[in-house]
Amino acid sequence: MAKTYKIAVIPGDGIGKEVTPWAQKALEKAAEGVADFEYEQFDLGAERYLRDGAILPEEEEERIKANDAILLGAVGDPRIKAGILERGLLLKLRFDLDQYVNLRPSKLYKGVTSPLANPGDIDFVVVREGTEGLYCGAGGAVRRGTPNEVATEVSINTAYGVERVVRYAFKLAMKRKKHVTLVHKKNVLVNAGDMWQRIVDKVAEEYPEVSHDYLHIDATTIFLVSDPSRFDVILTDNLFGDIITDEAGAVVGGVGYSASGCINASDEYPSMFEPIHGSAPDIAGQNKANPTAAILSAAMLLEHLGFDDAAKRIHKAVEADIEELGSTVRSTDQVGEDILARM
């Protein structure tokens, strides 16, 4: 008998609510016969916040934690001051649920037009640290609003946090083209950069088959445009990972094809899967959003639970759909149905 997994679903705002049901449908169809899913819906995000001021009530967070995995849509609304939902909901979940790896594959699908004239064969994964760095929330301001204001942001990096994500990257490289590129800015951020480099060099000794090199973040943004096919596994910190995965999303033809997984370190808490795109208020409610990234996040969820074949089913359907129909204008539901029909 198929095992039942409990999935917390946070559709969130805007197009998040339109694409997430398609992620659920893809999940079910792909895992038919091998796994069942029981959903618990959570009404969190901008709409909830605007309605009753709640961001992530403790009781709800505890219930989320009791699930086997999380499907998230997108969170955000321009009416809410920057930082409130990000820090109070999205980043709070990543930190509280110890989601140490933020996994972000970038692949140029056949049928998708890259903005690059000669994109080459792009297929890499960014392993972004998810629980430290400048995202800690350390920092503050004095004399706010005066000419003497000083505002600080502190990047906190621990050998504990870095080593575990470095290990993840090298393990992942073993299943891929066996190359890890560390991205940092060690010529300026000498304390954190030096620690990252030392830990990479140490862990690399345990993986003699995996080659590794180093690139500054600024040089990386050049290569993502001039030679993106050079990358296999990119390993980097929280902020640099945020930056290059968006650039990578653009290079593979738009964040509409990019999913991500926030992986919990110990399986004590659920991992979380989400499309990289935002809530896109400008096209929300119009059945226009492309659900492909959300559906790909369901595939990442399946892989994470160990259902590689089911995940492949989604990947194959998505690839075929994009190759054949990627350039046609379709509604959210049409794309969802087209992909499901191929599975």
Place this chain on the structure above:
Amino acid sequence: MAKTYKIAVIPGDGIGKEVTPWAQKALEKAAEGVADFEYEQFDLGAERYLRDGAILPEEEEERIKANDAILLGAVGDPRIKAGILERGLLLKLRFDLDQYVNLRPSKLYKGVTSPLANPGDIDFVVVREGTEGLYCGAGGAVRRGTPNEVATEVSINTAYGVERVVRYAFKLAMKRKKHVTLVHKKNVLVNAGDMWQRIVDKVAEEYPEVSHDYLHIDATTIFLVSDPSRFDVILTDNLFGDIITDEAGAVVGGVGYSASGCINASDEYPSMFEPIHGSAPDIAGQNKANPTAAILSAAMLLEHLGFDDAAKRIHKAVEADIEELGSTVRSTDQVGEDILARM
């Protein structure tokens, strides 16, 4: 009679030494009859450091400070640990000489092939803060080399430092297309981001003709690939400026066409002009490096000293050269001669 300006010349390493003489020649030819230049050469950079361990001796720094402007080539050598020359020489000059604005124009010249399929008409300037943020050197490490190591990097941002660079950006926008885009990550770096936004909003009130908007750094890396012609003046902090100017350099066909100016805040100390590219040890000494960026940095120097017509002479010659011969393989000296011949 033409006034004589004292220029400190720091050719530096690798191709820096090959391209800088062409910047000097362009300077002289462009300003013929209106300004004269007296050079003081400084032997600083990787070679000097490897020879006698000196990075920026105080006495030499004092002599640099006594000049009217600085021409820098490029500094760096892979044999030297990351951070030593950067922090000890390049960033030390930017900080000690209070070079609050790091000015970096990005322009797609006719005749240059952008890696983008449809680049559009790219012509913007990044106004990067040059004396604060994560570049301060604040931070440290405890229990270095142990499993309990913690490494920090602190971004220090002051209303004083931010306001002056914000004012520079709005003034510059008045001479251009009158649009300023603030780039930050205010949804995560809430203290610094909030301060930047407040100061931009305040200064903007004094420039009713200048429109302004805001983009997160991650979204900016997308637009630089998908729609770079949308930008006019990009205003951002030290680290984000470092990152997007390299991506911008790639998008306009390579950092070989990108120059930059580090502008002193009060004319108490000299401003510094340099190509964006590095010392490129792989092609050094082969008369292969393109001196165009160095020559463009001479144009920025002239503009800074108030010689707009002389600067235009360089820009016109460079534009004509690239349009006609940009795609032909030429030696450093040939490109230099070709550009000078057009002036």
